[in-house]
Amino acid sequence: MKNKETIIHEAQKLFSLNGYLNTGINEIIEVAGTSKGGFYNHFASKEELFHAVLAESQRIWREKVFDSIKDSESPLKTIVKILTNYRDKYLKDSENFPGGCIFITFSIELDDTHPHLVKEVHQGFQGFKDLLKRLLMEGIETGELPDDLNPTTVTEMLFTGMLGASVLFGVDKSQTTLDCSIDSLIEYILMLSNRKVINHIRQSIPVGIQEDCFDTDGD
Amino acid sequence: MKNKETIIHEAQKLFSLNGYLNTGINEIIEVAGTSKGGFYNHFASKEELFHAVLAESQRIWREKVFDSIKDSESPLKTIVKILTNYRDKYLKDSENFPGGCIFITFSIELDDTHPHLVKEVHQGFQGFKDLLKRLLMEGIETGELPDDLNPTTVTEMLFTGMLGASVLFGVDKSQTTLDCSIDSLIEYILMLSNRKVINHIRQSIPVGIQEDCFDTDGD
DNA sequence: TAAGGCAGACAGACTAGTCTGTCTGAAGTC
DNA sequence: GACTTCAGACAGACTAGTCTGTCTGCCTTA
Numbered sequence: 066m067k068n069k070e071t072i073i074h075e076a077q078k079l080f081s082l083n084g085y086l087n088t089g090i091n092e093i094i095e096v097a098g099t100s101k102g103g104f105y106n107h108f109a110s111k112e113e114l115f116h117a118v119l120a121e122s123q124r125i126w127r128e129k130v131f132d133s134i135k136d137s138e139s140p141l142k143t144i145v146k147i148l149t150n151y152r153d154k155y156l157k158d159s160e161n162f163p164g165g166c167i168f169i170t171f172s173i174e175l176d177d178t179h180p181h182l183v184k185e186v187h188q189g190f191q192g193f194k195d196l197l198k199r200l201l202m203e204g205i206e207t208g209e210l211p212d213d214l215n216p217t218t219v220t221e222m223l224f225t226g227m228l229g230a231s232v233l234f235g236v237d238k239s240q241t242t243l244d245c246s247i248d249s250l251i252e253y254i255l256m257l258s259n260r261k262v263i264n265h266i267r268q269s270i271p272v273g274i275q276e277d278c279f280d281t282d283g284d
Numbered sequence: 285m286k287n288k289e290t291i292i293h294e295a296q297k298l299f300s301l302n303g304y305l306n307t308g309i310n311e312i313i314e315v316a317g318t319s320k321g322g323f324y325n326h327f328a329s330k331e332e333l334f335h336a337v338l339a340e341s342q343r344i345w346r347e348k349v350f351d352s353i354k355d356s357e358s359p360l361k362t363i364v365k366i367l368t369n370y371r372d373k374y375l376k377d378s379e380n381f382p383g384g385c386i387f388i389t390f391s392i393e394l395d396d397t398h399p400h401l402v403k404e405v406h407q408g409f410q411g412f413k414d415l416l417k418r419l420l421m422e423g424i425e426t427g428e429l430p431d432d433l434n435p436t437t438v439t440e441m442l443f444t445g446m447l448g449a450s451v452l453f454g455v456d457k458s459q460t461t462l463d464c465s466i467d468s469l470i471e472y473i474l475m476l477s478n479r480k481v482i483n484h485i486r487q488s489i490p491v492g493i494q495e496d497c498f499d500t501d502g503d
Numbered sequence: 504t505a506a507g508g509c510a511g512a513c514a515g516a517c518t519a520g521t522c523t524g525t526c527t528g529a530a531g532t533c
Numbered sequence: 534g535a536c537t538t539c540a541g542a543c544a545g546a547c548t549a550g551t552c553t554g555t556c557t558g559c560c561t562t563a
Contacts, residue, residue: 068542082396086306090519100544101520107542111519164396172455173392177301177383187455221461222468225448232447233440236391236406242440249441253472287508309553320554321509330553510559517552525544532537 069107072097074161077118082164084174085115085182115182122167123189129154140204141258144197144223145251151227152247156234165235169228194224209258219257226250288326291316293380296337301383303393304334304401334401341386342408348373359423360477363416363442364470370446371466375453384454388447413443428477438476445469 075097079088090111094104108114130150134143156166164170168186175183198220204210230246294316298307309330313323327333349369353362375385383389387405394402417439423429449465 084303084305084393086303087393087397089517091517099542102522102543102545104543105520169451170392173389173451174303174306176455178306190452190455218464218468218471221452221464222445222472225445225452225465225468226441227448228451229444229446229448232388232392232451233409233444236395236409245437245440246444249437249444252437253441256475308551310551319510321511321556323509324554325508328554505563506561507563508559508561510557512555512557514555515553518550519548520550521546521548523544523546525542527540527542529540530538533535 068099068103072099072104072107073117073121076114077122077161078163080118081162081167081170084170086174119185125161126155129158139209140200140207141209144200144254148247148251152243156231156243166231169231194220197223214257223250223254287318287322291318291323291326292336292340295333296341296380297382299337300381300386300389303389305393338404344380345374348377358426358428359419360428363419363473367466367470371462375450375462385450388450413439416442433476442469
């Protein structure tokens with residue numbers, strides 16, 4: 066591996082663990098086995114390294130999350146495959162991302178202080194949400210999902226579930242917890258796929274309702 | 285407001301926005317309208333301030349999230365109230381937490397580099413999960429929830445959903461998105477509360493299943 | 504006068520980035 | 534093949550500025 070690639074790879078790991086702002090150039094060059102001169106020969110600034118790491122992370126993310134997904138497969142199968150890929154091939158990839166999902170780390174760390182850096186990250190989030198929504202709408206078309214299902218709501222549920230699972234995994238590093246989180250999401254989307262039953266349920270639950278729809282104790 | 289309280293309050297806001305490591309003492313004392321001497325007269329170190337801010341944040345969190353929750357209410361009502369409180373009274377509280385959930389910020393930022401600082405945060409996460417699980421089990425006892433519901437799985441789903449909603453809200457600052465995320469969670473728990481229907485669904489969906497349970501295109 | 508609270512100069516360790524010089528290996532010439 | 538030239542990768546001392554934390558002394562209040 067060339068020096069530049071080594072720097073990107075090691076920086077990616079350190080950024081994933083410590084964040085961008087709290088990883089020093091000195092730390093990076095030490096781990097990468099190079100020097101200030103070696104570093105600044107390849108990168109004009111730390112920020113340029115950030116963009117290189119982000120691009121590489123996105124490449125790996127796509128590679129992992131969309132692994133063995135065929136266009137011919139049903140939309141629902143694709144969503145489930147994305148969820149398991151995200152869990153097993155991306156989040157558990159401690160070689161590239163030992164500190165957990167690097168996009169969440171960047172986002173939390175930089176969104177209020179360095180918005181220009183995370184703009185790209187947020188665009189990635191939005192793009193992924195759009196993809197999920199598109200798959201859900203395709204699922205409605207193919208009949209796998211009920212046609213009164215709200216794709217926006219379900220997309221939000223899936224996406225926040227994935228974000229939350231990553232955060233929690235970063236916290237306790239427990240693969241069991243992670244498995245459970247993602248399994249719950251899969252269960253959720255499969256539950257929705259049973260059309261007759263779900264139609265009946267959803268009719269009685271408008272969005273935004275709070276207390277008055279379940280009077281079990283009759284107060 | 286006394287000088288010490290002002291420092292804690294302003295530090296809380298800055299930590300919420302920039303994180304702990306990336307907020308300087310100079311920035312804090314400037315916003316708080318004091319000086320190094322004024323600061324170190326009240327706090328032995330920046331770390332001592334961290335603990336003071338954390339304690340204050342936890343106090344506010346409890347106050348907001350458990351606001352107007354009565355012991356007499358049904359477990360399911362309590363869960364829904366916690367979810368709406370979390371959204372409307374805690375996450376939208378830009379006076380105290382302009383940068384979003386401070387516990388997630390701390391957790392993401394510090395879990396790999398300063399584990400001793402976030403230990404308390406993670407204990408708080410666990411305590412809240414335990415509370416949710418207890419409420420779910422109570423709900424099963426009262427008959428609001430089906431008795432074959434897996435409290436661990438549902439707890440995980442609710443908790444990761446809340447985490448994810450906070451992260452996403454921190455990203456796009458859209459109250460609409462936040463409302464949608466939390467509404468989806470409420471919808472989810474209400475969906476589970478319909479016992480007869482859910483029993484039927486859940487029988488056919490074992491945890492951890494992936495592709496082979498929905499052969500819609502028969503390959 | 505005594506004491507606590509606080510302002511701000513300061514120390515020393517850190518940061519990102521610069522600059523000078525060295526070393527290696529490829530290309531060109533005899 | 535032997536020698537020269539030179540581009541560019543790289544090492545590491547350096548600058549300028551930031552960080553946390555210390556210390557002295559002033560100012561207010563009792």
